[in-house]
Amino acid sequence: xxxxxxxxxxxVKPSETLSLICTVSGGSIGEYYWSWIRQPPGKGLEWIGYxxxxxxxxxxxxLKSRVTASVDTPKNQFSLKMTSxxxxxxxxxxxxxxxxxxxxxxxxxxxxxxxxxSS
Amino acid sequence: xxxxxxxxxxLSASVGDRVTITCRASRxxxxxxxxxxxxxxxxxxxxxxxxxxxxxxxxxxxxxxxSGTEFTLTISSLQPEDFAIxxxxxxxxxxxxxxxxxxxxxx
Numbered sequence: 001x002x003x004x005x006x007x008x009x010x011x012v013k014p015s016e017t018l019s020l021i022c023t024v025s026g027g028s029i030g031e032y033y034w035s036w037i038r039q040p041p042g043k044g045l046e047w048i049g050y051x052x053x054x055x056x057x058x059x060x061x062x063l064k065s066r067v068t069a070s071v072d073t074p075k076n077q078f079s080l081k082m083t084s085x086x087x088x089x090x091x092x093x094x095x096x097x098x099x100x101x102x103x104x105x106x107x108x109x110x111x112x113x114x115x116x117x118s119s
Numbered sequence: 120x121x122x123x124x125x126x127x128x129x130l131s132a133s134v135g136d137r138v139t140i141t142c143r144a145s146r147x148x149x150x151x152x153x154x155x156x157x158x159x160x161x162x163x164x165x166x167x168x169x170x171x172x173x174x175x176x177x178x179x180x181x182x183x184x185x186s187g188t189e190f191t192l193t194i195s196s197l198q199p200e201d202f203a204i205x206x207x208x209x210x211x212x213x214x215x216x217x218x219x220x221x222x223x224x225x226x
Contacts, residue, residue: 035215044206044217044218044219044220045163045206045208045217045220046217047213047214047215047216047217049214058213059214060213060214061120061214062214094162094163096162098210098215100210103165103168103169103172103174104151104153104168104169104210105153105155105165105167105168105169105174105208105210106153106155106163106165106208107165107168107174109162109163109164110162111161111162112162
């Protein structure tokens with residue numbers, strides 16, 4: 001059974017960089033689109049972007065200038081960095097597996113981690 | 120970006136009711152629609168993919184239909200564990216986008 005687990009600071013100061021890591025267990029990184037999705041408190045879901053196992057990336061244009069995703073295949077991890085954060089970036093951040101080829105949907109999600117942007 | 124518009128935004132229903140949620144895409148997306156269920160404090164769970172395919176392990180009381188721009192999620196007989204928020208999502212093109220959600224509450 002594939003499991004994903006986010007890790008990283010729960011509190012980030014305004015203008016600083018948010019950094020999260022997602023550890024994948026029970027399966028390999030290969031041939032999936034490893035995604036980051038966020039959900040502000042009480043609001044809907046926003047796709048941030050993905051990193052493919054080949055290290056190619058694709059980001060939401062609304063966040064593209066501030067976001068970098070990367071993958072570490074030997075460690076079965078992928079990560080997200082978001083620069084110049086503001087209070088508007090406060091959200092639960094999910095890492096997830098977009099099973100684009102076989103299913104088309106996002107079939108595995110981490111439990112989510114709340115990141116609060118505040119001084 | 121492809122906009123996904125869900126309706127209604129909320130509904131009240133009783134156990135045993137048949138419930139229908141609609142999602143409309145801003146342009147044609149074939150059958151590249153997925154449906155998720157989210158309960159409080161939990162990650163979304165994939166229910167339906169490719170508009171009408173039931174994800175493994177999901178109850179058969181969930182069904183999906185549609186193509187092009189109009190899609191429907193149906194719960195044939197609402198159960199107590201089905202009270203949650205439901206989201207549609209398009210995977211036709213990036214950026215992936217979600218509908219605003221439909222909250223299903225107990226009447």
